[in-house]
Amino acid sequence: MSILTVKQLTKQFGGLTANSNINMDVQKGSITAVIGPNGAGKTTLFNMVTGVYQPTSGDILLNGESIVGLKPHQVAQKGISRTFQNIRLFGAMTVLENVMVGMHTHLRSGLFHTMFSTPLMRKEEKEAKQEAYRLLQYVGLESLYNEEAKNLPYGAQRKLEIARALATKPKVLLLDEPAAGMNPKETAELTKLIYHMREQLQLTIILIEHDMKLVMEISEHIIVLDHGEKIAEGTPDDIRNNEKVIEAYLGKGATTAS
Ligand SMILES: Nc1ncnc2c1ncn2[C@@H]1O[C@H](COP(=O)(O)OP(=O)(O)OP(=O)(O)O)[C@@H](O)[C@H]1O
Structure with a gap:
């Protein structure tokens, strides 16, 4: 059963299309990763889902109900919570x-x-x-x-x-580069914490992450963005072997051996 659905989501900043017709279906209780090179549009997608940016067009459904137009605190009340790429404490x-x-x-x-x-x-x-x-x-x-x-x-x-x-008390938790700057021990603890949150709190987790070792280990589903477009999605094995993804991202320094 999908808990979060993104339909034909587009965000333009002036002449720049940061997200172009993105479709995404997130299963309840799953761990999903959004990956892609710098500037691919990952954080923009999170910002639209959490009400920070309003989409130029398209829809975002939480349990079948549109949340487009809600303010960030209203989105939080509906059950979507997040962390930020740049720590905001x-x-x-x-x-x-x-x-x-x-x-x-x-x-x-x-x-x-x-x-x-x-x-x-x-x-x-x-x-x-x-x-x-x-x-x-x-x-x-x-x-x-x-x-x-x-x-x-x-x-x-x-x-x-x-x-x-x-x-x-979220139902869906969005983590924006949670492992950035962490040492291997901290990343291992984070991995455990993510699993615990999913099991014990029945959370659905979506993470943006550049640490491909973590992404490949933890995700059931991976969505790949490049230049604002979704270029691939699938299981870690699908993504690891996808020529387009290797060309756009994995082959360019995003190694699985980090
Ligand atoms: N508020 C904004 N105004 C203008 N352009 C923006 C704004 N926010 C993002 N962009 C642009 O949209 C594009 C996508 O940016 P975004 O931050 O979503 O990428 P990203 O995939 O999260 O990158 P990174 O991995 O570096 O965090 C970039 O070209 C960025 O400069």
């Missing part, structure tokens, strides 16, 4: 607070309760703290909960972004 805030920021879409108390510190607000704050701590435990960062985010090593910052993305 609040550096001066603690690790725990960074996760709590991700929760605001689910809290019931509004400005009135916040201003007057009502019992409802205090109860929600306490629950949010507990939930944030539980998410830190989930990604293995609980011992660092009180550190400022900017002091965390790079790999830990990427995990913190994932914890924050989980705070909105």
